Amino acid sequence: MKIKDILEKKGAHISFEVFPPKTESGKESVLQAVKELITLQPDFISVTYGAGGGTSSQTAGIAAAISKAGVTSLAHLTCVSSTREQVHQVIDRLKEEGIENILALRGDIPDSGQFPLPNHYRYASELIEDIRTRGDFCIGAACYPEGHVETPHKKDDIRHLKEKVDCGVDFLTTQMFFDNHILYNFLYRIREKGITVPVIPGIMPVTNAKQMQRICQLSGTVLPARFLAILDRFGENSAAMEQAGIAYATDQIIDLLANGIRQVHIYTMNKPEIGRKILENISQIIRV
Ligand code: FAD
Helix, strand or coil, rough: HHHHHHHHCCCCCCEEEECCCHHHHHHHHHHHHHHHHCCCCCCCCEEEEEECCHHHHHHHHHHHHHHHCCCEEEEEEEEECHHHHHHHHHHHHHCCCCEEEEEECCCCCCCCCCCCCCCCCCCCCHHHHHHHHCCCCCEEECCCCCCCCCCHHHHHHHHHHHHHHHCCCCCEEECCCCCCCHHHHHHHHHHHHHCCCEEEEEEECCCHHHHHHHHHHHHCEEEEEEEEHHHHHHHHCCHHHHHHHHHHHHHHHHHHCCCCCCEEEECCCHHHHHHHHHHHCCHHHHHH
């Protein structure tokens, strides 16, 4: 099913995310995680895409397995490290596999700094235009409530976002954020600029403090004092950190739903128990 049609349905919509294994041998454990996530009846499950290398070829296969099990899948696709021909091949494979939803991404600029390479894409908007010509896909794209690191001024980032959406985006998924007010302010700003497509907030239940601090430094994500205190106090104890991370994510989701947001994407990171615990915490809330 197309995600834009799912989002039009009444009620709250919850989705999960998995990432492909680095090697072929890791595929079984990812498929097991997918199986367990499916029992939680999410509205869809997304599969990330490694920019080049081994994991990129796994995305289509895992997304196809999700669809075959009767759950809508969303295949991520990045373009910056591949030629246009290589990207076209991936799009055609997704079409053959019957995958209807693609999250069209540029990907991070390669460390070599050579950007863009000849016959390569420069921005996600170019990829979106290409996907549109190659099939009847529902296309999602990324957005950044705190702004994307490469664009110093938020208003420029929102202008680029509007141009991207106008290329044919059906919905947006956000980068993780830990202060809901940042999302509410972002929504008000993009709506004011005429971006009207649904926005799915991405919520990251933090279970590994060190890894998360590094990711947030790179992406420029602000860590509120309340969240920093949790990392500081429980970061060294993985069981305590997991419990606190799930509670914090639950709190964010309840606040979003209480403020009229109807869809939330949970970055479950191949850990079905995280999805299960959060869903248990909000089981009555999502029925309202
Ligand atoms: P774009 O939309 O192209 O934007 C990139 C930058 O260029 C922004 O700063 C934007 O303001 C600027 N820009 C856009 N158009 C113009 C223009 N015309 N002129 C000047 N500047 C412009 N990465 C992966 O490798 N695999 C994944 O599976 C993956 N999944 C993700 C899922 C989500 C929900 C999010 C939020 C990010 C994900 N990423 C993933 C990371 C993403 O690839 C990086 O953040 C990347 O740096 C930007 O990708 P984009 O599609 O947002 O790029």
